Amino acid sequence: MPDDHTVKKNPKKKAKDGSGVSRRDFLKISSISAAAVPVLGTRVVHAAGTPVKLYGPGKVPIELTVNGKKHALQLEPRVTLLDALRDQLEISGGKRVCDRAECGSCTVIMDGKTVYACSVLAIEAQSKPIITVESFMNGGKLHPIQQAFVDNDASQCGFCTPGFVVAFKAFLDQHPNATPEEIRRGLSGNLCRCGTYHGLQLAAAQMAGKGA
Numbered sequence: 001m002p003d004d005h006t007v008k009k010n011p012k013k014k015a016k017d018g019s020g021v022s023r024r025d026f027l028k029i030s031s032i033s034a035a036a037v038p039v040l041g042t043r044v045v046h047a048a049g050t051p052v053k054l055y056g057p058g059k060v061p062i063e064l065t066v067n068g069k070k071h072a073l074q075l076e077p078r079v080t081l082l083d084a085l086r087d088q089l090e091i092s093g094g095k096r097v098c099d100r101a102e103c104g105s106c107t108v109i110m111d112g113k114t115v116y117a118c119s120v121l122a123i124e125a126q127s128k129p130i131i132t133v134e135s136f137m138n139g140g141k142l143h144p145i146q147q148a149f150v151d152n153d154a155s156q157c158g159f160c161t162p163g164f165v166v167a168f169k170a171f172l173d174q175h176p177n178a179t180p181e182e183i184r185r186g187l188s189g190n191l192c193r194c195g196t197y198h199g200l201q202l203a204a205a206q207m208a209g210k211g212a
């Protein structure tokens, strides 16, 4: 009696595509693979003798540290940092616009560097401090970068603005004496579809040399 999990080939039935696997074999293999996928949690498999931890596809515990506060979540490993922030934590400053790492509207600071939150998995962001635009105001007062946007009319629909402000601050944190031209180049990973670039340049001029 053959083992249920062993796919026996009938030597009389040759694969028509020359692969050595008949259509019947293929269907059997597919159904076995599908049945082997667990629904929840983590598991360990061995690849070349080395244990490798696999997560999901069901929800797993994920801890995020956002603006200095820890959050314990249960998320599927496929959930992006942006979705975790917006849908689970209601931290909605970062906006989903392109959802493919092109526009910068979802920019947050992770471990001191700007990232596109739409293109980072929440599970990857664990144990790395996340800073969002929500942390910038101080005692009800706008951050000087936010004030520079207001002063220079550097926002129209506002969808791109939080991402620009976060990228702006991250750049000035690293280059406190940046010139307007350097700030302009430092923000090249962010796009404004309303075309507020003139106001953005004026905001850059206002903040140049002042640090963040």
Ligand code: FES
Pocket (backbone or CB within 6 Å): 095, 096, 097, 098, 099, 100, 101, 102, 103, 104, 105, 106, 107, 116, 117, 118, 119
């Ligand atoms: S929404 Fe993330 S880069 Fe555009």
Ligand code: FES
Pocket (backbone or CB within 6 Å): 154, 155, 156, 157, 158, 159, 160, 161, 191, 192, 193, 194, 195, 196
């Ligand atoms: S202000 Fe509308 S996209 Fe920039």
